Amino acid sequence: MPEGDAIFKDARRLRPVLEGQVVEGITCRWPRVVQGLEGAVIERLTTHGKNLVLHFSVGVILRVHRQMSGSWRADAGRIPGRDLRLSIRTSQGVADLYDAPTIERIDARALDAHPVLSALGPDVLAEGFDPEEAVSRAPPEMPVGLALLDQRVAAGLGNIYRAETLFYERQDPFMPLREVREPGRLWARGHSLMLRNIAHDRIVIETREGHPINWVYDRARQPCLRCRTRIQAGRLGGMGRDGVEQLVRTLWWCPRCQT
Ligand SMILES: [Zn+2]
Missing domain, CATH: 3.20.190.10 (MutM-like, N-terminal)
Incomplete structure (x- = not known):
């Protein structure tokens, strides 16, 4: 998407x-x-x-x-x-x-x-986007990997940015939001990753030797580029609260880096 x-x-x-x-x-x-x-x-x-x-x-x-x-x-x-x-x-x-x-x-x-537009959270790409506002809109029990996709929490982030944001922040996707030490950092990271890509035709997370790479997105069973552990893929359950999108989408993470 x-x-x-x-x-x-x-x-x-x-x-x-x-x-x-x-x-x-x-x-x-x-x-x-x-x-x-x-x-x-x-x-x-x-x-x-x-x-x-x-x-x-x-x-x-x-x-x-x-x-x-x-x-x-x-x-x-x-x-x-x-x-x-x-x-x-x-x-x-x-x-x-x-x-x-x-x-x-x-x-x-x-x-x-x-019903859809009025329920959306702040736009991740809007000027003055406040990550703490996103945090305050998310249910504390919600796994962070789900909260990042929830368009009522903050609007704009999708599956690629979710996976890569969680990797950059070394965050276990299944941890409930209330247990995350600085949850605002997650939305701040998603915001900055996305902002950087406005200049590109396609999403570029990072480049190595001139080639674009993803750290975890779509890399199931391949070695982590940081620690060589195999990247895992799984589903994180839950229905989209906007009634349009289902949040049950594949998630990729490194079980060693993201604990
Ligand atoms: Zn790793």
């Missing part, structure tokens, strides 16, 4: 085409979602964790969540074999969204009460 930095980069790429522009044409796989938006101005594009949000001048908001499959293309022309779900044309170009399962129309007046 794309993580918050990917959505941040989507917004950066789409803004020149969409922001402040009059909608000259708009189509959607579900036509009612975009009814009445032709001729409106797209006032702002914002990101909230993994959600990209388009604010239209007519009091309508579109929330897009790419989940595992979706992707935005700007001025790419129609891509054969892919399912075009949303297409927006302005005088500055065309933005196409393929395969994304979530395109939701929201009345701007109801935004503050929106």
